[in-house]
Amino acid sequence: MLSRLPGRRRRLALSAMHRLVVAAVALLFLLPLIWAVSTSLRETGVPARAIEWIPSPVAWENYPAVFALIDVRRFALNSLFVAALAVPITIFVASTAGFAIAHVSQRWRSRLIAVSILCLMVPLTAIWLPRFILFKEAGLINQRIALVVPALMGTSPLYVLLFAWAFLRVPREVFEAARLDGAGPYRVWAEIGLPLARPVTVAVAVLSFVHYWNSFVEPLLLIRTADAMTASLGLRVLYALDRTNWPLMMAGAMLLTAPVIILFLLAQRAFQQDVRGRGVLGE
Known part of the structure; x- marks a missing residue:
């Protein structure tokens, strides 16, 4: 038609x-x-007979109640501490690994990509116990820094593959010209590679931030005291106080989800501006 x-x-x-x-x-x-x-925004203690998209009356007091019941500020700061360390480390490790994959010979590149894909297929549940034992022997249990350690491996092989794809799309002549000007590998990566891979860098930054901010099982395994608990464990504490108070639970969830939403909106705007200004990577 x-x-x-x-x-x-x-x-x-x-x-x-x-x-x-x-x-x-x-x-x-x-x-x-x-x-x-x-x-x-629904009243507590009154079960809804159906989904209320616009509750009546609107119960704004649920949000102050969350602050009164749990230390939202401390939980949020702990999560922010972990993410603020883990995200830059993730970008550094994943981008340098991806840069190396993009510039080795085709034979080794295929092998490294295959290994990365195999590592990506390993479920997280398979490494929780070995990681717990390792951190226990290293004395990192109940330490916030333990939640940052996965960033030393790039957090996820997916991020390494994304950066490798981004660098492979850049014409090799661009990197060769920089090398002819006397730039070393690190300078080529920092001054040529990363600026051209900005959309992927933004995407990895957002994905890794969401990963560390929302992480629940690893903090549950590694953190014991309330002083080191993250935002996701704070919601668990709120749920334990009143398991049937869903309006209060949703208020707490929205408070701790707000930073992720704000970051996503800012990153989306930056990503769109970059793509409109330069087109797809390397083009």
């Missing part, structure tokens, strides 16, 4: 369909967040 339309109208129709599909998918992902906000 669309093929019968003139070229301009067909492009407009396809663009409209594309926008509708994107809007529908976005709404699908936003519905749980909207429901959480709505539930956080």
Whole structure:
């Protein structure tokens, strides 16, 4: 049917369909967040008979109640401490590893990519126990720094592969020209590679921040005292205080989710500006 339309109208129709599909998918992902906000504003102690998108009356007092019951500031600062250390380390390790993969011979590159994919297939549940034993022997149990240690390995092989893909898309002549000017490998990586891989750097920064901010099982295994608990464990404490008070739980969840939402919006804006200004990596 669309093929019968003139070229301009067909492009407009396809663009409209594309926008509708994107809007529908976005709404699908936003519905749980909207429901959480709505539930956080519902009165406590009154079970809802159905989903209330706009609760009546609106109970703003749920948010101050969260601050009264748990130390939101301390939990958030602990998570921020972990993320503030882990994200830069992750970017450094993953980008240097990806840069190395992109500049070795084709034979070794294929092997390193295969090893990275194999490591990516290992479930996290398989390494929790060995990691716990290792950290216990190293005296890192109940230390916030233990939550940062995975960043020393780039956090995830996925991030290494993303950087390798980004550097491979940059024409080799660009790097060769820098080497002819006397730049060493580190300078080429820092002054040429990273600026051209900015979209991937932003994506890895956001993904790793979300990973460390939302991490639950590792803090649960490694952290024992309230002073070192992260935001996710703070929600567990709130849940233990009243397991049936869902409006209060959702209020706490929204408070501790807000930094992630703000970071995502800022990163999305920076990413779009970079892509519009320079196009796809290396182009």
